[in-house]
């Protein structure tokens with residue numbers, strides 16, 4: 001596991017963009033696993049500007065997002081589909097983009113379809129991850145057992161509270177989500193974990209404390225052979 005500690009979130013976003021740039025230069029037709037949340041916004045801005053400056057060409061790359069609220073309409077302001085359109089897809093020309101659908105009538109069928117699509121694409125070359133305050137990756141919440149494939153998950157109170165900041169008072173916040181399971185995430189050939197901000201300092205300390213906590217889904221990453229973690233100093237502050 002390679003750890004890169006950057007002074008602040010802006011430099012962390014640039015370092016993360018460097019990882020994407022190398023990946024695309026090496027393999028233009030890469031399959032990219034993408035994440036949502038506030039953490040990757042700086043990275044997406046950086047990728048968009050490198051793209052318009054002609055430094056990266058994403059036109060052969062395909063993307064698969066980690067998760068989506070359920071149920072939610074794609075056009076809902078807070079859907080992850082709308083988030084991706086706003087922050088990246090409207091600015092960068094990918095060969096194709098894929099998300100779990102929050103509108104699917106049968107969520108189980110939708111998960112099976114999505115997993116098959118990822119398999120058909122050849123699996124994920126580079127998976128971007130953020131981390132929840134409770135150590136979740138995608139929407140894989142702390143549990144005693146974890147689904148290999150994509151699944152419908154009940155969000156924890158902590159996650160609902162953390163993400164409630166994005167929803168207006170008159171908007172219903174979904175309490176469930178569809179998420180890629182640990183299987184496809186772990187099968188990614190390379191993983192980039194981006195952690196920024198002081199509110200992530202406690203979970204960062206726990207993650208890298210030398211113990212494999214089964215109730216911290218991100219701990220699975222400690223066993224993966226090719227993970228790069230990019231942190232800012234605020235998130236790394238309590239790490240030994």
Ligand code: GLP
Pocket residue numbers: 035036037038039040066067129130131132133137138139159163
């Ligand atoms: C969300 C997403 C995760 C993300 C996490 C942290 O719930 N499902 O993929 O990593 O929460 O979000 P943030 O970057 O806003 O702290």
